Amino acid sequence: xxxxxxxxxRLVSQRQGFASGHRACAGCGEALxxxxxxxxxxRNVIISMSTGCMEVVSTLFPHTAWTVPWIHTLFENSAxxxxxxEAGLKALRRKGASLPQAKVVAMGGDGATFDIGxxxxxxxxxxxxxxxxxxxDNEAYMNTGIxxxxxxxxxxxTTTQPAGKVGxxxxxxxxxxxxxxxxxxxxYVATASPSYPFDLIAKVKKAAEIEGPTYVxxxxxxxxxxxxxxxMTIRIGRLAVESxxxxxxxxxxxxxxxxxxxxxxxPVEDYLKPQGRFxxxxxxxxxxxxxxxTAEYAALREKAASG
Amino acid sequence: xxxxxxxxxxxxxxxxxxxxxxxISAYPITPQTHIVERLAQIVADGELDANYIPVESEHxxxxxxxxxxxxxxxxxxxxxxxxLELMHEVLYVASAMRLPVVMAVCNRALSSPLNIWGDHSxxxxxxxxxxxxxxxxxxxxxxxxxxxAFRIAxxxxxxxPTMVHIDGFHLSHVIEAVLLPExxxxxxxxxxFRPLYTLNPDRPVSMGDMAAxxxxxxxxxxxxxxxRNSREVVLKAWREFGKLLGRNYSPVETFRAEDADxxxxxxxxxxxxAMEAIDLLRxxxxxxxxxxxxxxxxxxxxxxxxxxxxxxxxxxLDRAVSFGGPGPVCSEIKAALSHLEKKPKxxxxxxxxxGRDIPVKGFQEMIHRGMDKAAKGQFDDFEMFGVx
Numbered sequence: 001x002x003x004x005x006x007x008x009x010r011l012v013s014q015r016q017g018f019a020s021g022h023r024a025c026a027g028c029g030e031a032l033x034x035x036x037x038x039x040x041x042x043r044n045v046i047i048s049m050s051t052g053c054m055e056v057v058s059t060l061f062p063h064t065a066w067t068v069p070w071i072h073t074l075f076e077n078s079a080x081x082x083x084x085x086e087a088g089l090k091a092l093r094r095k096g097a098s099l100p101q102a103k104v105v106a107m108g109g110d111g112a113t114f115d116i117g118x119x120x121x122x123x124x125x126x127x128x129x130x131x132x133x134x135x136x137d138n139e140a141y142m143n144t145g146i147x148x149x150x151x152x153x154x155x156x157x158t159t160t161q162p163a164g165k166v167g168x169x170x171x172x173x174x175x176x177x178x179x180x181x182x183x184x185x186x187x188y189v190a191t192a193s194p195s196y197p198f199d200l201i202a203k204v205k206k207a208a209e210i211e212g213p214t215y216v217x218x219x220x221x222x223x224x225x226x227x228x229x230x231x232m233t234i235r236i237g238r239l240a241v242e243s244x245x246x247x248x249x250x251x252x253x254x255x256x257x258x259x260x261x262x263x264x265x266x267p268v269e270d271y272l273k274p275q276g277r278f279x280x281x282x283x284x285x286x287x288x289x290x291x292x293x294t295a296e297y298a299a300l301r302e303k304a305a306s307g
Numbered sequence: 308x309x310x311x312x313x314x315x316x317x318x319x320x321x322x323x324x325x326x327x328x329x330x331i332s333a334y335p336i337t338p339q340t341h342i343v344e345r346l347a348q349i350v351a352d353g354e355l356d357a358n359y360i361p362v363e364s365e366h367x368x369x370x371x372x373x374x375x376x377x378x379x380x381x382x383x384x385x386x387x388x389x390x391l392e393l394m395h396e397v398l399y400v401a402s403a404m405r406l407p408v409v410m411a412v413c414n415r416a417l418s419s420p421l422n423i424w425g426d427h428s429x430x431x432x433x434x435x436x437x438x439x440x441x442x443x444x445x446x447x448x449x450x451x452x453x454x455x456a457f458r459i460a461x462x463x464x465x466x467x468p469t470m471v472h473i474d475g476f477h478l479s480h481v482i483e484a485v486l487l488p489e490x491x492x493x494x495x496x497x498x499x500f501r502p503l504y505t506l507n508p509d510r511p512v513s514m515g516d517m518a519a520x521x522x523x524x525x526x527x528x529x530x531x532x533x534x535r536n537s538r539e540v541v542l543k544a545w546r547e548f549g550k551l552l553g554r555n556y557s558p559v560e561t562f563r564a565e566d567a568d569x570x571x572x573x574x575x576x577x578x579x580x581a582m583e584a585i586d587l588l589r590x591x592x593x594x595x596x597x598x599x600x601x602x603x604x605x606x607x608x609x610x611x612x613x614x615x616x617x618x619x620x621x622x623x624l625d626r627a628v629s630f631g632g633p634g635p636v637c638s639e640i641k642a643a644l645s646h647l648e649k650k651p652k653x654x655x656x657x658x659x660x661x662g663r664d665i666p667v668k669g670f671q672e673m674i675h676r677g678m679d680k681a682a683k684g685q686f687d688d689f690e691m692f693g694v695x
Contacts, residue, residue: 046506048374056517064513069506071377072515073400077370080362084332084374084382085506087358091329091380095356099378100508120370123363 012201013039015067022065023057027230029221029237030054030136032194034107037134037218040204043068044101048082050108050117051075053143054136069102076117079124082106082131103208104131110151111141114175125184125213132207132214135177138222146225150175153245154292155285156277158225163280173292181215182251188214189251190259195221195237199248199259206250219246227276239271244297249304256303268293308492308552313485315446315478316341319385319411319471321485322453324355325493326409329380332360332371336390337423338475339413343385365390369397369408376406377514379505381457384408387475388415391429395436401468402437403530404515407460407500408468410438411453414575414626415475416661424662425475427574427626430603431635437530439469439537440603442574446483449473451554454488454497458544461500465537472603474576476662481576488552496551538605558607559614560599563589567596570618570651571674572640574600577624577659584670595674600636608643615644621651622677624692626659633689654680658692669693 017038024031034054038045047070049055055072058065073081086104093099106124108117113135121133140158141147148158152170157163161170181189188210192200200218207214219240221233228236240246243266248259268290272278281289313321319342323331331350333343350359360371365386372382386394391412401408414430416422430440439459443449452471460469473479488496504512518526541558549555562582564570573581578599588595598614598621600607615621621644625634632638637655644650654677659665665673673692680690 044508046378046508059513059516061516061518061522064516066513067511069508069511070513071374071506072517073370073373073404074396077367077373077397080367080370081374081377083360083362083367084330084371084376085378086374087330087332087360087371088375088378088380088382091356091358091375092378095329097379102506102508119363120367123367126363127360 011198013042015039015043017041017043017045017066017068018058019065019067023060024053025224027223027233029194029233030138031057032233033136033200033218033220036194036197036200037204038068040201041103041105041208044103046085046102046104047071048078048085048104048106050078050112052109052112054107054109056143075112077120078106078108078112079117079121079133083124083127083129086129086131105134105208106131107134107136109143110135110137110139111149113137114150114177122184125181125186128212130211132216134204135215135217136220137217138220138225140225142222142225151177154289155281157280158277168280168285169277178215178217178251182254184213185254186213186215187253191217191219191246191248193219193237193241193246193248195234195241196248196260203250225277228274232274236271236274239266242266243268243271244293245271247297247300249300256300258301258304261301265294265297308486308488310484310486312482313446314341314480314482315449315473316413316480317345318446318450318485319453319473320345320349321487322450323383324349325488325490326381326454326457326497328355328357328383330358330360330372330375330382331384332362332368332375332382333384334362334365334368334386334390336365336387338415338425338479339385339387339390339411341479342411342413365393366397369394369401372408373397373401373404373406376408377506379500379502381461381500382408383410385411385413387413388417388423388429391433392417395433398433398436398438403526405466405533406468407466409453409456409460409471410468411471411473413475413479414472422661423475425477426660426662428628430472431627431629434604434635437467437534438604439467439534439541440472441469442472442601442603443478444576444578444599445478446481446485447554449478450485450487451548451556454493455544455548458497459537459541462540463501463503465533465540466503467534467537472575478576492551496548534605538607541602556601557610558602559610560601561614562597562599564596564598564614566594568594568619569674569678570596570598570615570621571670572598572600572621572623574603574636575626577626577665580665580667581670583667584674587667588671588674606639606643611640611643612647615651616647616649618651620678620681621653622674623653623655624659624673625655625657628657628660637689652681652686654686655689656692657689663693665693
């Protein structure tokens with residue numbers, strides 16, 4: 001560990017694109033994710049952000065946590081605002097304006113990405129704008145108080161799909177957003193987790209360097225919404241990967257590569273048990289989740305093996 | 308200057324080309340399609356160096372404009388009816404963030420039932436979005452006001468988005484003679500867009516922060532002042548436009564109104580038909596005149612009062628319904644006049660909905676019916692004109 005303390009700072013930029021002092025909850029995995037993304041991106045970026053936790057905690061006027069140019073307009077349009085920025089910069093440069101280099105990056109939570117902004121993201125991917133979209137997935141509408149989204153996992157209790165005497169929480173399986181991004185034929189898609197910071201930074205850097213639309217999907221552990229102690233964020237993020245619930249992989253030009261392939265997956269119960277949102281699950285339901293995760297992980301492995 | 312026959316939609320596209328726009332972000336909707344198709348062709352033919360973003364919805368059309376405008380690009384879009392409704396929430400953001408997007412709106416009815424033809428239901432629904440709003444009556448005005456819109460919107464003292472309204476089909480699809488200025492005349496009139504702040508890594512700013520109750524009201528106050536103060540810039544732009552190209556515009560325009568006892572107030576393309584009706588009635592010795600609102604926002608209080616205060620009766624035609632209430636234009640006019648000592652009585656009609664025509668004869672009838680209603684004291688019934 002001492003060796004890492006000397007070594008790590010040399011690998012990671014000291015620069016804070018997303019500065020401390022914002023108002024995120026204690027233990028917020030999403031703020032950590034944004035901080036790492038900004039370290040990977042450096043100063044020559046323009047951020048277009050959807051309404052959501054990160055927008056609200058970072059910019060209550062007159063404060064801002066952003067040391068790079070940043071724009072927020074609405075909930076469902078960060079991808080198209082990014083398209084406009086990219087098109088505007090291209091046109092102005094072509095017409096002789098002298099402007100600094102700037103990678104355009106859109107960011108949104110799972111509500112903005114999976115649900116309300118889905119069409120705008122699909123449109124921007126299809127049109128082929130040169131931009132990176134980062135999905136900060138904390139698996140529900142946390143900013144408004146833990147309401148379900150189509151990113152909420154099967155069985156999770158949320159305020160709009162709660163567990164009760166007859167209800168068992170979310171009744172649907174999480175939408176596979178990375179696969180949908182891949183289906184657009186974009187050059188780069190990756191999943192990442194702040195629990196694996198170097199992997200996350202490397203993927204964001206790679207995504208930013210590729211010309212065309214790229215997509216990085218980050219599982220952002222939310223102690224407030226997931227009902228876990230605030231010091232468990234990194235641990236839960238690791239369990240999500242180790243259990244195969246949130247595998248880390250890249251898809252370059254359609255080719256799948258697993259970033260980390262544990263020799264043996266941990267039981268999903270290890271991931272589900274510490275979280276209050278899954279507290280009500282019966283052994284039968286946990287078994288149902290286990291079967292699904294095992295099958296999906298095998299399918300992913302197959303894809304990675306076949307190249 | 309050259310004189311050519313152009314459809315109003317094409318005239319707008321020509322104005323956008325001459326304004327050397329950088330980004331067009333647009334989604335097709337009837338009756339706006341001729342504008343965006345023509346622009347796409349102009350870009351494809353290399354006549355205009357711009358990026359055309361063919362977006363997947365009107366919400367995105369306006370959102371794309373926000374992004375482009377925020378980096379300092381001159382930005383244009385066009386829409387109509389349902390499209391204007393779908394981009395509704397984005398309109399507020401454009402004005403509040405002081406992004407001077409220019410948009411042509413081919414005024415169209417709103418569903419349901421589906422109707423693609425002209426009326427002002429779409430305009431009235433976006434009345435309070437903080438945009439400067441101009442009404443054109445013919446193809447020449449559609450061209451002129453589009454050019455003026457860039458100049459007004461991008462003025463550093465204004466920085467507000469601007470809509471140019473043309474009536475769907477009745478104006479958008481009508482071919483008329485249009486005088487096109489020379490490139491150097493446009494250059495003299497329209498300076499390059501020089502925004503105060505842009506998204507630039509060398510000078511980072513945060514745009515669109517959240518605002519708590521302690522500052523939100525102040526932000527809105529500043530925005531309202533900016534829109535009210537834009538009036539001076541609008542007037543100055545029109546004065547200079549008149550000097551340069553010989554066509555003069557003002558916020559409220561009158562027709563044979565000087566000694567008129569009865570005035571008819573209209574907006575948009577119906578105004579020209581109304582003027583014909585007024586001419587005919589004048590020929591019969593009736594003291595009638597016309598008033599047209601050119602500038603809808605910021606509302607021209609002073610000019611309106613001056614135009615109508617001498618008349619005994621003001622008849623207002625609304626091409627939109629405020630269900631269960633007075634017509635939206637009529638209610639504004641009444642409010643603007645309410646405190647005056649000497650003012651005309653106001654009678655409101657709703658008409659021309661969903662493309663229903665009002666011919667010259669119809670306007671003559673409307674004026675007479677208005678006089679009749681005023682005599683009977685029927686000020687609250689807001690008759691829907693020409694309905695079976």
